[in-house]
Amino acid sequence: MKRVLAVAVLLCLQAMAGTSHADSRLYGDPTSSSSLVASNRSVSGVSSDVVVRKDRGTSVRHERVTYSRGGSKSFNSxxxxxxxxxxLINGIQANSNAPYYQLYHPQNNRHFGDITLLNFLDRYSRAVHKAGIESVLVGDMSSRYGGPFNKGHASHQIGLDVDIEFSLRRLPKSKLETKGNAVLLVDRGAMTVNSNFNRKYYDMLMIAAHDPEVERIFVNPAIKVAMCDMTKDEREQPYLRKIRPWFGHAEHFHVRLKCPAGAVNCVRQDKPEPRYSIAQEKEEALSWFEPKQEVKPAQVKPADLAARLASAKPKPKQGFPEQCSIYYQSMNVSVPVKKSTRR
Ligand SMILES: [Zn+2]
Known part of the structure; x- marks a missing residue:
C-alpha cells in the first residue's frame, strides 16, 4: 500500500508541478472591487513592476508598506x-490581532504573505464568520523572504499559499503555540471522513472555493469525496473543481491564490483540466484510493537502449530565480537548503 501511495503522490507531484508560463498581465482585475495603481520601483537592484492596491469598502486595509530596512523607504510586496x-519580496506579516482569524504557531515565523493573501484572509474570515463559524485558524503561510523552507512545505514560497486549520472556534491564546489543536476530519484506516466532519467544514471550503482570487485548494481525497456527496447542484461543479484531492490535509486545507495582477515574474500554474459533472469529480477523488496496476518494465534491446541514451539531452536544472538571488543577497540572507517533505 505504501508503494501505491508513493506512486500516486509522485504522479500527482508531476501533474501539479505543471508547465507554466510567466504572465504579463494588464493592470486591472475585473473580479475585484479594488482600484489598482501601477508604479515602478527598484528594490536594491531588483527592478519590478508593482501594484498598489487600494481596496474600497473594506474596513481593514493593508497597504503594502509594513516592511522597511534600516529606516529606508518601504516597498510593496x-x-x-x-x-x-x-x-516573496517584502512579505507582509499577517495581523496577530485580527477580529476573525488567529495565527497558529506564531513562533515559527511563517505568517508572511503578499498583500493579496492578507486581503484574502480578511475577506475570507469575515465571510466565514457570517456563515456562523467563529474564527479561522491560520496555519503556515510563507517565511519572511519566501523561498524554500529548510523543513516542511515544498510550496508556500511566494506568499500566495496558506494552510487553514480545521477548527471552528477561537482558541485561547495559550493554545496557539502548542500542537494538536486542529480537528482531524479523516478516518485514515477507512479512508473516509470521520464523525467530526459536518456542514460547517463544507461551507468553510466552499466559501474559499467561491473566492475569485483562489486558484485551487488542496484537501484529503476523503474530504473531497464527502463534499461531492453533499453537493446537489451541478452549478457548484466548477467550484468543487478548484478543490483538489491530495494526501495529508486531514487537519487543514491549503489555499493557493492566483498570481496577482502586476506581478509579472509570478509563474502561473496551469488550471486543472475541467470535469463536467459532480459524479466525475467524485470518481477522480475515489481514484486516489485505488491500488495502481503493477507496470511491467518494457523490454528494450540493449543496442537500442545504448543509442537512445547516447542521444538523450540532460534536462536543464531549474534554478532559483535570479531576481530572488539578488533580493536575498541584498537582504543578507542565504537560501535555505531544501529538505521539503510536504505541500
Ligand atoms: Zn500547505
Missing part, C-alpha cells in the same frame, strides 16, 4: 517565481 521555486 511582490511574489517572484513559482509556488515551489521562488521568493
Amino acid at each position: 511582490l511574489p517572484v517565481g513559482s509556488y515551489s521555486n521562488g521568493c
Whole structure:
C-alpha cells in the first residue's frame, strides 16, 4: 500500500508541478472591487513592476508598506517565481490581532504573505464568520523572504499559499503555540471522513472555493469525496473543481491564490483540466484510493537502449530565480537548503 501511495503522490507531484508560463498581465482585475495603481520601483537592484492596491469598502486595509530596512523607504510586496521555486519580496506579516482569524504557531515565523493573501484572509474570515463559524485558524503561510523552507512545505514560497486549520472556534491564546489543536476530519484506516466532519467544514471550503482570487485548494481525497456527496447542484461543479484531492490535509486545507495582477515574474500554474459533472469529480477523488496496476518494465534491446541514451539531452536544472538571488543577497540572507517533505 505504501508503494501505491508513493506512486500516486509522485504522479500527482508531476501533474501539479505543471508547465507554466510567466504572465504579463494588464493592470486591472475585473473580479475585484479594488482600484489598482501601477508604479515602478527598484528594490536594491531588483527592478519590478508593482501594484498598489487600494481596496474600497473594506474596513481593514493593508497597504503594502509594513516592511522597511534600516529606516529606508518601504516597498510593496511582490511574489517572484513559482509556488515551489521562488521568493516573496517584502512579505507582509499577517495581523496577530485580527477580529476573525488567529495565527497558529506564531513562533515559527511563517505568517508572511503578499498583500493579496492578507486581503484574502480578511475577506475570507469575515465571510466565514457570517456563515456562523467563529474564527479561522491560520496555519503556515510563507517565511519572511519566501523561498524554500529548510523543513516542511515544498510550496508556500511566494506568499500566495496558506494552510487553514480545521477548527471552528477561537482558541485561547495559550493554545496557539502548542500542537494538536486542529480537528482531524479523516478516518485514515477507512479512508473516509470521520464523525467530526459536518456542514460547517463544507461551507468553510466552499466559501474559499467561491473566492475569485483562489486558484485551487488542496484537501484529503476523503474530504473531497464527502463534499461531492453533499453537493446537489451541478452549478457548484466548477467550484468543487478548484478543490483538489491530495494526501495529508486531514487537519487543514491549503489555499493557493492566483498570481496577482502586476506581478509579472509570478509563474502561473496551469488550471486543472475541467470535469463536467459532480459524479466525475467524485470518481477522480475515489481514484486516489485505488491500488495502481503493477507496470511491467518494457523490454528494450540493449543496442537500442545504448543509442537512445547516447542521444538523450540532460534536462536543464531549474534554478532559483535570479531576481530572488539578488533580493536575498541584498537582504543578507542565504537560501535555505531544501529538505521539503510536504505541500
Ligand atoms: Zn500547505
